[in-house]
Amino acid sequence: MACESAFPAIMDEQALMGLNPNADACYRQRALAYFEQLKESQDAWEVCAEALAKGIYSDDHVKFFCFQVLEHQIKYRHAGLTGVQQQLIRETLMKWLQFQLMSTQSEKPFIKNKAAQVFALTFVMEYLTLWPKFFFDVLSLVGLNPNGLDIYLRTLMAIDAEVVDRDILHTPEETRRNTLIKDSMRETCIPALVESWYQILQTYQHSHSELTCQCLEVVGAYVSWIDLNLIANERFVNLLLSHMSVEELREEACDCLFEIVNKGMDPVDKTKLVESLSQVLQSAGFFNLKQDEDVDFLAKFSRLINGMGQALVLSWTKLTKTADMKVTAETLQALEAKIPLMLQLLMHEDDDISANIVGFCYDYLHVLKQLPLLTDQQKSNIEAIMLAVMKKLTYDDEYNFENEGEDEAMFVEYRKQLKMLLDRLAQVSPELLLESVHRVFTSTMQSWQTARFMEVEVAIRLFYMLGEALPASHGAHFSGDATKTSTLQDMMRTLLSSGVSEYQHTSVTLEFFETVVRYDKFFIVEPQHIPVVLMAFLDHRGLRHSSPKVRSRVAYLFSRFIKTLHKHMNTYIEDILSRIQDLLALTSPRRSLFMFETAGVLIVNGESPADRKQVLMRSLLTPLMEAFPPLLAKLTQESDEERQTALADCLGHAVGFASRTSKAFNNKQTVKLCGCSEVYLDCLQTFLPALSCPVQRGTLRSAVRSFLHRMIICLEEEVLPFIPSASEHMLKDCEPKDLQEFIPLISQITAKFKSQVSPFLQQVFMPLVLAIFEVLSRPAEENDQTAALEKQMLRRSYFSFIQTIASSGMNEVMANQGAENIERVLFTIIQGAVDFPDPVAQKTCFIILSRLVELWGGKDGLVGFPDFIYKHILPACFLAPLKPTFDLSDAQTVLTLSECTLTLKMIHLKRGPEFIQYLQQECLPSLQVSPEITQELCQVLQQPDTKVLKNYMKVSTAPSFFY
Template sequence: MACQSVSIIDMDEQALLGLNPNADACYRQRAIAYFEQLKESHDAWEVCAEALAKSVYSDDHVKFFCFQLMNTQAEKPFIRNKAAQVFALTFVMEYLTHWPKFFFDILSLVGLNPHGVDIYLRTLMAIDAEVVDRDIVHTAEEVRRNTLIKDNMREHVIPSLVESWYQILGAYQQSHPEITCQCLEVVGAYVSWIDLNLIANDRFVNLLLSQMCVEDLREEACDCLFEIVNKGMDPTDKTKLIESLCQVLQSAGFFNVDKTVLGDVKVAAETLRALEAKVPLLIKLLVHEDDDISANIVGFCYDYLHVLKQLPLLTDQQKANVEAIMLAVMKKLTYDDEYNFDNEGEDEAMFVEYRKQLKMLLDRLAQVSPELLLEAVRRVFSSTMQTWQTASFMEVEVAIRLLYMLGEALPASHGAHFSGDTAKTSTLQDMMRTLVSCGVSSYQHTSVVLEFFETVVRYDKFFLVEPQHIPNVLMAFLDHRGLRHSSPKVRSRVAYLFSRFVKTLHKHMNAFIEDILTRIQDLLELVPPENGVPALLTSDDQLFVFETAGVLVVNGEGPAERKQALMRSLLMPLTDAFRLLLAKLATEREEERQAVLADCLSHAVGFASRTSKAFSNKQTVKHCGCTEVYRDCLQTFLPALSCPVQRGALRSAVRSFLHRMIICLEEEVLPFIPAASEHMLKDCEPKDLQEFIPLISQITANQVLEDNDQAAALEKQMLRRSYFTFIQTIASSGMNEVMASQGVENIERVLFTIIQGAVDFPDPIAQKTCFIILSKLVELWGAKDGMVGFPDFIYKHIVPACFLAPLKPTFDLTDAQTVLTLSECALTLKMIHHKRGHEFIQYLQTEYLPSLQVSPEITQELCQVLQQPDVKVLKNYIKVRIQWRKP
C-alpha cells in the first residue's frame, strides 16, 4: 500500500469503533486493516500523539490504539523521546480521573519487546520530569496534583513497576546493555520517593553488584547505588543502610564508598565508629593513581573532616587520620611527568580543577588542626629545600606550592601572617627565609620559578620584618630568573608580580631606585614595528613595568628635583619615539602599516598614562615636581588628535590620557583643553561627541580653586558656561541620542553637573542654560515611555532644583539674568507637569512640598497655579512667593 499522509480530521471514526471488544466482527476487521494502513504513514505517529495530548478521544481502547501505533513507528531517538513526553503529559491529565490502568495497559502492550521496553522506560523518565523533578518550578495546584499522583502510584502501581524493572534488568543485561542502563537510571530516579525496601533488598542489590562487574553497565549501576544511598531518611536508618551496603560491597570485593555517607550523620559514638572504620579505604582511594577515582572521594573526605571539626578534642587515632589525609593531599597535588606546561590542553585543565578540590581539602584540614597542617608542610618543605638541586621539579614545585597554600588556609591576623601567633609566625618566617636564601629560584623549570615568585608576593609582608632579603629577591625579579627568563609565560607573570612586590615594599627600595630603573630600561622601550626583534615583554606586560617604575620614582625619598629628573628620564624616550612615529604615520599610505604604527603610538600614550597611577593625595604630581614633565607629554600627544588616518585609535588613547591628566594636573590642564576640544570636535561624528561629553564633564566638575584666585575663578566660570552651552546644543539639535547612549555612569555624571550648575553656582547665565537643558531633557525623556530611570531622576533631582535654586541667597531678582533664569525654572516645572500629569501634582502635594514645611494652603495654591495654561502666572507666583517657607 502506498504511503499516504493523514491528519486528525481524517481519522476513520468507523474503523475506531471496531476497537471495542464488543464490536461486530466486520468493524473489528476494519480496525485491523486501518491499523495496518496507518503503520505505513510517515506522520501517523504525530496524529496519535496530538490526539492523546489534546484528549480528543475519551475511550480507553482508542487511547491504547494510539499508543500501540506510536510504539510501531517510533524508531528514531527524537521520535521516541517526543512520544514519551506525550505519554507523560497524557498520564498527568488522565491518570487520576479517567485512566487509572495507565501503567498496566502500557506493561501489557510492551511485554518484553525491546522496542516497547525502550518507550516504556523513556515514558517513566518523562513522568519523573513532570511529577517529581524538584528543579522544575510548579504552581501550588500542580504541586497538589503531583502529590496525589505519587500517593496513588505508591498505593496501587509501584510494586508492579519495581517488578517490571527487575525483570528488565535481568533480561537485557547481556543482549541490550543500553536498555539496562536506561532501567538503572529509572530506578535511581524513582528510589527517592518510593518505599526503599522494594529496592534495597538482597535480590535487587545482588543484581546491582553483578552489573557493577560489567564494564558497559558499571557507571550506571554505581549511579543507581549512589541514588539509593542518597535517599533522604532517618539518620539511624541511613546508618544501618550504609553499614549493610558497605558489608555487601566489602565482601564482594568492591572498594567504593559513596561520598554522601555523611549527609545526615549525627556525631554519635556508634555512627562515628562506623564512619572511621572506612578511613583506611578513604585514604586508599584518595591516593589512587587515577585522579578521577581520587576526585570522587574528595567530597566524602571533606565531610569527614567537617565532622572532626565539630569535635572538642581529637583522639590520637583521629590525629593520625588527619595527618594521613594531609600526606595524601600533598602527594596528589604533585604534577605528573605527562603534564604539558607549554601547551596546556583538556587534560591539564582537568588537573587544575582537581587541584582546586584538593586545595578545598587543605583549607578544611587547616580548620580541623592548623598546628598539624603547619607542621606537616614545614616537614615536607624543609626536607625538599635541603635537596632541591637533585629533586624532581614535581617535588620542588609542590613543596613551594604547599607553603603558598598556607597563606589562604591559615587565618592571618590583621591581614599579615607575620604578627600575632608566635608559633605560626616563627614557622612561616623560617620557611620564607629558607625559600629566598637557598637558591631554589634558579631551578630550571618554569613551574618551580613561577611558584617561587607567586609565594614571594603572597608573603611580601615577610620582607617588612626581614628587609635584608629584599636585594636578593629584587635580583631574582630582574635577571634571567624573572623578567629575562627564557619563557614568555614566566616573563609575563613576573611583570605583574613585580609591580605588586614594589607597591608593598617601595619604602625599603629607595637605595635601589636608580639601579632598578637602569636594569629595566630596555624593557621600557617603545619597540617600533620595523625593529624586527621580538620584544621580551608584550605591551600589556610593559604597562605593569611602567607602573612599577612610576611607583619607585614617586615614592622615593629625596627632593622633588630627583623625582622630576627620574620621571623625565622615564618618559622622554616615549615622547621622542612618539614624535618620530607620528610623523611616519602621517606619510604612510599602506593601511595595514598605518594600523601597526597607530597601535604603537597608542601604546606610548598608555605607558605614560600608566606611570601617573603612582601618584596619590599625599604624593601629587605638583608635590613631586613632575607637572612640567606631564605637560610636555600632553604637548607631544595632542597633535595625534589631528592625524587624518587611524583617527579612532589615536583619539581614544589621547582622550584616556586627558582623563588622567585632569585628575593629576588639575588646573594645569586647562590651557590644553581648547586645542584638544577643537581637534576632537572637528569633523566629528556622533561617536566622537559621545566620547567627548564625559571628558568635558570631568573638567568642569574636577577643579578646586583658591579663594583669592579671581582670574582662575573667572576662567572656570567661562569654561562652565561653554560646557553648559555645549550640552544645550546637543540636547536641542536632535543629537540627544548621543547623550542617551552614554553608559549609566557617564550619563549620571553629565546630569549631575547640570543639576549642580542650576543650583550651586552663583552664575545666572549658566543657571539659565542649565534649566533650558533640564526642560528639554524632560521633554525628550520624561514621558511614561521615555528613558528608563529618568522619571526617578526628575523627582529626586530636577524638581528639587526648581525650588532650591530660587531659594539661594545669591538668587538676586533685581538682576535681569536672574529673572530670565526664573522664567526657565518655571518652564521646567510646566514641562514636568505636561509629561507626568496628575502624578506630578500628587507628588508635590503629598511628598515634596510637605518636606519643605510648606503649609497645605500654599501647597494647594501653588498646585492650582501650576495647572494654569499661562506660564507667566506661574512665574509671577513664584516671584511673589519666593520666600514661601517663611510663615
Template sequence: MDEQALLGLNPNASADYRERASAYFEQLKVSHDAWQVCAEALVQRIYSDDHVKFFCFQVLEHQIKFKHSELTALQQQLIRETLMSWLQSQMLNAQPEKTFIRNKAAQVFALVFVIEYHTKWPKFFFDILSVVGLNPRGVDLYLRILMAIDAEVVDRDVIHTAEEARRNTLLKDTMRERCIPNLVESWYQILQTYQHSNSELTCQCLEVIGAYVSWIDLTLIANDRFINMLLGHLSVEVLREEACDCLYEIVNKGMDPIDKTKLVESLCQVLQSAGFFSINQEEDVDFLARFSKLVNGMGQSLIISWSKLVKAGDMKSAQDTLQSIEMKVPLMLQLLVHEDDDISSNIIGFCYEYLHILKQLAMLSNQQKANVEAVMLAVIRKLTYDDEYNFENEGEDEAMFVEYRKQLKLLLDRLAQVSPELLLSSVRRVFNNTLQNWQTAPFMEVEVAIRLLYMLGEAIPASHGAHFCGDAAKASVLQDMMRTLVTSGVSAYNHTSVALEFFETVVRYEKFFAVEPIHIPNVLMAFLDHRGLRHASPKVRSRTAYLFSRFVKTLHKQMNAFVEDILRRIQDLLELSPHANGFQTLLTSDDQLFIYETAGVLIVNSDYPAHRKHILMRNLLSPLMEKFKILLEKLMLEQDEERQSVLADCLNHAVGFASRTSKAFSNKQTVKQCGCSEVYLDCLRTFLPALSCPVQKEILRGGVRTFLHRMIICLEEEVLPFIPTASEHMLKDCEAKDLHEFIPLINQITAKFKTQVSPFLQQVFMPLLHAIFEMLIRPAEENDQSAALDKQMLRRSYFAFLQTVSGSGMSEVIANQGPENVERVLFTVIQGAVEYPDPIAQKTCFIILSKLVELWGGKDGLVGFADFVYKHIVPACFLAPLKPSFDLADAQTVLALSECAVTMKTIYIKRGPECIQYLQQEYLPSLQVAPEIIQEFCQALQQPDAKVFKNYLKVFFQRAKP
C-alpha cells in the same frame, strides 16, 4: 500526506525541500485532524522511512501537548489505541525501530500518561506490561517509557510550575497506591531474565531502578533478592558501572539515620567480603570512578546520619555510626591516592566531611591522627603535576587538573583546621627534603614543595603578618621555610611552573622581607634577570611583571637603596615600539603598564629630595614623549590603514604608560610635592596634538581623554589652561559615543574646580549643547540598536552634565546663556522628565528641576521662572508618573518618583501657600481629581517629614493609574 513535503525530512535534502517540510509540519500542527492521518500511518506502517515515522510522532506529540483538551473522548481513545497498536506491532517487526524513534515514542507515551493516568487510563502500566511481557523489544520500550515518565514527573533538573509540581506529587502518590509493587516485580523479572543474556536491557533496567528509588518505598528494592542480584552485577564487566550507579541512588535515599546506617553497613559487608575493598591500581578506571562515587555516597550518608544522631542527643547510636565511618576510611584513602584524578576527585566530598567530624571532636585517637596524616600525604602527593601537563599551551585536560587542585586545596584548608601543627610539620618535612636536593629533583616535586608553602598562607591564616612575628611556633616554621626558599638558589630552577610558584610565594609572604630585609637584593635580582622579567617563557615574564609591581608597592620603604639600580635595569623593558615584521618585545604593552607603575612607585616613594625625583621622573617619561612625537608624525603621513592602526595603538600605549606612572602619587605624596608637575605638563603638551589627528580619532581621543582625567586629579588647577583647547578638538567631528564619553570629563572639572572654571563653562556651554542636540535629532536606521543605545547614553550624559552644573553652585552658567537658550535648556529637562521612558534619565531631570526651583524659585529668583514652575514643572510631576511606561514595580522608576516628590516638596517650600492654592483651585481640578483627594494630596505635601509625602505620592499614582 504531502509526499513531496515529506522528502524534505531527509537530512540530506536540499534547503528548499527542508523548508517545505518545515512549513508542512506547521500546517499539520494547526490542522484539526492531521494527527489522525499520522496516527494511521504509524499503525498501518505505511512509511518505511525513519524520518517520516519520527515526523508522525512529532505531530502526535504536539497534539497531546497543546490540544489534548480540545479532543473528544473518542479522539482521546483513538490516541490511546494508536499507541498500544504501535507498541504491539513492535513485537512482530523484523527489525527494531531506530533509537531516536523509540525515544520519541516513549516521550509521547509519557505525555499521555501525565494527562490521563488519574482519569482515563488508570491501567496504563498494566496495559503496557500485558502487551510487552518479557519480549526484549517490548521490555526496551517499556523501560524507555518509564525513563520518559521520570523526566516529565520526577527529574529535579527540570523547573516546574507550582501547578505542575502539585500534579507530579499527585501522580507519584497514585502510582504508589496502584502499581509500584507490580512495577518493581517487573524490574526483578527483567533483571533475572536478561542479566546473563542481554546487558543493554539489564543496564536500562538498573537505570530505571536508580531513577525511581528516590521516591518509592525503599524496602521494595533494599532487600536480599535485589541487593544480592545487584552485587552479582558488580562482578560482570558490562553491568558493573550501571550497578554501581544504581546502588549509589539506593544509598542516597533520605532515611531514618539508624536505618540508613544499617543499610550502608550491610551493603559494605557484602562488598568487602566480595573483595571490593582492596583497590587494584590496574582495575578498569571507568568502573573505579563509579565505585568511588558509590563509596563517597556511602560515606556522606553515614556522616549525615551521625550529624542527625548527635543533634538528637542519641550519643550511643552516633558512636556506632562514627565507628562505621572510621571503617570506610582505609578504602577512602585508597581511592583518594589513586593515580586517576577522576577516581580521586569523586571521593573528596567524603574526605572533606570526615575531616569536618574530626574538627568537632574534643580529642583525636591515635588512629584518627594517623588518618589525618594519611589524608595530608595523599593531598601532597595528588597536588603534584604529571609529565604530560602542557604548561605553554593549556588545554581541557590541564583545565580539569587545575579544578581538581582547587578541590585538594579545600581539603588542605580543612586539614589545617583539624591540626595546624601536623600540617605545618608535614609541609616543612616535604619542603626541606625537596629543597635540599632541588638541583636533581624533578620539576613537579620542586613545584609542589613551593606550592605547599604558598598554600599555608591561606590554610593557616595569620592576622597582621603573625607568621613572621608574634606567634613564635608558627612564625619560626614559615620564616625558616621562606629563608630556605630565597637562599637555596631554587629560583634558578629551569621550569615555568617552578619559576611562577617561586615568585607567587615571595609576593604572598612579602612581610617576611620587612622582618629580614637582607634577602631583598637577591629576590630583586631574580625578578629582574632571566629568572623573571627576562625568562624564556612569555607566561613567566607576564606574570612576573604584575608580581614585581606588587612586591615593590608593598616593600617600597625597604627599596630606597636600590631605586636607581632598578630603574637602570628596567630601562630596556620600557621601550615603546610598534609591532612590526613579526618582532615581539619581551613584554606585552599590558605587562609594560605594570613596569611603568613600578618605576613611578619607586621614584615617588624614594627618600630623594623633590628635584631628584623630578630628574628621575623626567628620565622615565622623556623617551616616551620623544617617541610619541615621532610616531604621531608618522601616523599623520601614513596611508596604509593597517599600519595606521598599529601606530595609533602604540601612541595610545604611550599615553597609557604615562598615565600609569601617575598612580604612584597620593595625598601624602602629591605631584607638586615631588616636584613632578612640569614633567606631566610636558606630557600634556606632547599628547594634546594627537586630538587633531585626522585618522584613528576614536582610539587617540580615548587615550588622551583618560590621561586628562588622571591629570585633573594629579595636577589640580595647573591642568586648567589645557582644557579649552582639548575640548575644542574633542568636540570637532564627533559621534554620539564621543560626546557621551567627553561629558564626564567636563563634569569632573566642574565638580572639582567649580567657580574657577566658570568662564570656560560659559564659553563651552552652548557649543556643547548644540553638538548634543544635533546628535540627538540626527536620523538613524529604525532597527539600529547600537545607535539607539548611543543616543540613550548621550541623553543621560547630557542630563548628568546639567545636574553637575546646577549642583556645583554654577547655575549662573545656565542663567547667563540668554533667555531663549535658558528656555530651550529648561524644556529639554521637562522633556527628559516626562517623555522618554528611561527612569535613570527621568530621575536626573527631577534632581535638576528641584535644584533649579531651590535656586531660582523664590520670590527674588530668576525673572519669569515662577511662571515656568506652574506651567511646566508642576505638570511634569504629574504627567511623568501617569505615563503607561512609568512602571511603579521597577526599582529605578521608584527612585525617579522619589525625586519627583522632592521637586514638588521644594516647590511648596519656595512658593508656600501660593503653591497649595494653585494645586487646589487650578491644576488638580483640571485633571478631574476628586475634591477629597485634592485635600488629601495638599495635606500630605504640607507634612514636615518629606518621607510622608514620598510614600503618599507612590500610593496616589498607584490609585490614579488605570
C-alpha cells in the same frame, strides 16, 4: 489556506525530499514551509498520525518529521483539539508502539527519543483527565518485549524531564500540575512501575545490558520522590549489588545506589540505610580496592562512597542538635569506619577518582573541627589526609606547560579542590600543617639539584599555600604567633639561600617568584635579603627568562614587590632603572605596562630631591613622547587596515604606559611636589593631537580619554587649558559608546573644579546635550539588543551628567542656556522619570528634579519654573509609580520611589500651602484620585517625618489609588 478541508489527505512527497540533510536548498525550503503548514492546520497534521500508525514510511527523517508535527500539536494546540483528534493521537502512539513490538529492527536512537518525548507530553497533558491508565496501557502492551521496554524506559526519563527535573524552569501553573501528577502516580501506579523495573532488571541483566542500564537510570531518577521502601528493600538492593559485579552494569548500578543514598530522609533512617548498604558492599568485597581495577568504575564507586560519607556527616550534624548522645556517637562511629576507604580513594593515582571523594573528606574535617578533643586515631586521620593532599598536588610527567589543554585545565581545577582541603586542614590543626609543610619543604630544598621538577614545585607550592591557609595577623605573617613566624622566616631564608631560583623548569621558577611576593613582608623584617631577590627578578631567572609566559608574569610580580617595599628601595633605584631601560618598550605591551608602573613607583617614592625626580621621570617618558608624533603621522597615511590597527595599538600603549606611571603619585607625593608637572603637561601636548586623527578613532580616543582622567587627578587645575580643545575633538562624529565614555570625563571635571570650569561648561553644555539627543534619536532595528543597551547606558550617563551639574551648585550652567533649551532639557528629565522602564535612570531623574526644585522652586527662583513644577514635575511624581513596569520587588525601584517622595517633600518645602491647595483642587482631581485619598495624602505630606510619606507612597502606588 482558504479552506482547511481542502488540504490533501496524503503527504507532499516532494516536500518530504527536502528533509534529507543532503537535499538542495529549494527542497529544504519547501520542507520547512510544509512543516509550518502542517503545524498550523486544524486537521492536516492527521496525515502524519496516519503515516506513523501504519508505518507507511521507512525513511528516518520522514518519521522524525511526523513526530515533530505531532509534538507541536500536543505542546501548543492540545486544548483546541477535538475529543476525536485527542483520541487519534493516543491511538497513533499505541499503534506505533505495537509496530515496534513486531519489528525485527530497532528504530534509530534519535527517533526513539523523539517518540518518547511525544509520549511524555501526551502523558503530561492527559494523565490527570483523559488517560489515567497511561502506564497500565503501555505496560500491558509491551510486556517484556525489549523493543517496547526501550521506548517505555525512554518515556519515563522524558516524563522525569517534564515533571521532576529541578534544572528546568516551570511556571507556577506547571509546578502545580506536576505536583498533582506525582501525587496521583504515587497513589495509583508507582508500585506497578517499580515492579516492572524489578522484572526488567532481573530478566535482562545478562542478555540486554543497555536496557538494564537504562532501567537503572530510571530507578535513580525516580527514587528521589517515591516511597524509598519500594526500592531500599532486600530483593531490590541484592539485585543492584549483583549488578555491581557485572562489568557492563556496575557503573550505572553505582549511580543508582548513589541516588538512593542521596534521598532526603530522617537522620536515623538515613544512617541505617547507609550502614546496611555499607555492610553488604563490604561483605561483597567492594571495600578491598584492587590496583588494576577499571578507573571508570572506581570513579563512580568513589562518588558513591562520597555520597554515603556526606550523608552520614549530614545525619551526625542534625543529630548533634538533639539530645540523643548515643545515636550521635553511633553515627560518628559509622562515619569514621569509612575513613580508611576514603583515604585509599583520595590517594588513588587517578585524579578523577580522588576528586570524587574530596567532598566527604572536606566535610569530615569540618566534623573534626567541631569536636572538643581529638583522639589519636582522628589526629592520625588528619595527618593521612595532609600527606595525601601533598602527594596529589604534584604534577605528573605528562603535564604540558607550554601548551595547556583540557587535561591540564582539569588538573588546575582539581588542585583548587585540594587547596580547599588544605585550608580546612589549617582550620582543624594549624600546628600539624605548619610542621608537615616545613618538614617536606626543608628536605626538598636540601636536595633540589637532584630532585624532579614536580617535587621541587610542590614543595614551594605548599609553602605558598600556607600563606593563604594560616591566618595572618594585621595582613602579615611575620608578627604575632612566635612559632609560626619563626618557621615561616626559616623557610623564607631557605628558599632564598638554597639557590633553587636557578632550577631549570618554568613551573619552579614561577612558584619561586609567586612565593617571594606572597611573603614580601618578610623583607621588611629582614631587608638584607632584598639584593638577592632583586637580582633574581632582573636577570635570566625573571624578567629576562627564555619563556614569554614567565617574563610576563614576573613583570607583574615585580611591580607588586616594588610597591610593597618601595621604602626599602632607595639604594637600588637608579641601578634598577638602568637595568630595566631596555624593557621599557612599546613592543611587549603587558610586560612594559608593569615595567613603567614599577619605574614610576621607584622614582616617585625615592628619597631624591624634586629636581632629580623630574630628570628621572623625563628620561622615562621622553622616549614615549619622541616615538608618538612619527607613529601618528604614519597612521594617518596608512591605508592597510591591519597595519592601521597595529599602529593605533602602539600609540594606545604609549599613552597607556605614560598613564600607568602616574599611578605612583599619592597625597603625600603629588606630581607638583615631585617636580613632574611639566613632564606630564608635555605628554598631554604630545598625545592630544591623536584625538583629531580620522582613522582608528575608538582606540585613540579611549587611550587619550583615560590619560585625561588621570591628569585631572594628578595635575589638578594645570590640566584645565587642555580641556576645551580635547572636548571639541571628542564631540565630533560621536558614536553612543564615545559619548557614554566622554560624559564621565566632563562629570569628573565638573565635580572637581566646580565654579572654575563654569564658563567652559556653559559653552560646552548644549553641544554635548545636542550630540546626545542626536545619537538617542537615531533609528535602530527592533531586535538589536546591543543598540538598545548602548542607548540605555548613554541615557543613564546623560542623566548622571545633569545630576553632577545640579548637585555641584552650578545651576547657572543650565540657567544660562536660554528658556527654550532649558525647557528641552527639563522635558527629557521628566521623560526619564516617567516613560522609560529603567529604575536606575528614573532614580537619577527624581534626584535632579528634587535638586532643581530646591534651587529654582522658591520665591526668587528661575522665572516660570514654579509653573513647570505644577504642570510637569508634580504629575511625574504620581504617574511614574503607577506605571505597570514600576516593580516594587526590585531594590532600584524602591530607591526610585524614595527619591520621588523626597521630590514631593521638596515641592512642599518650597511652595508651602499653595502647593497643598493646588494638589487638592487641581492636580489630584485631574488624576481621578478620590476626595478621601486626596485629603489623606495632603495630611501625610504635611507631616514633618519623611518616613511617613515614604511608607504611604509604598502602599498607595497601585491602581486602587484611583477611583
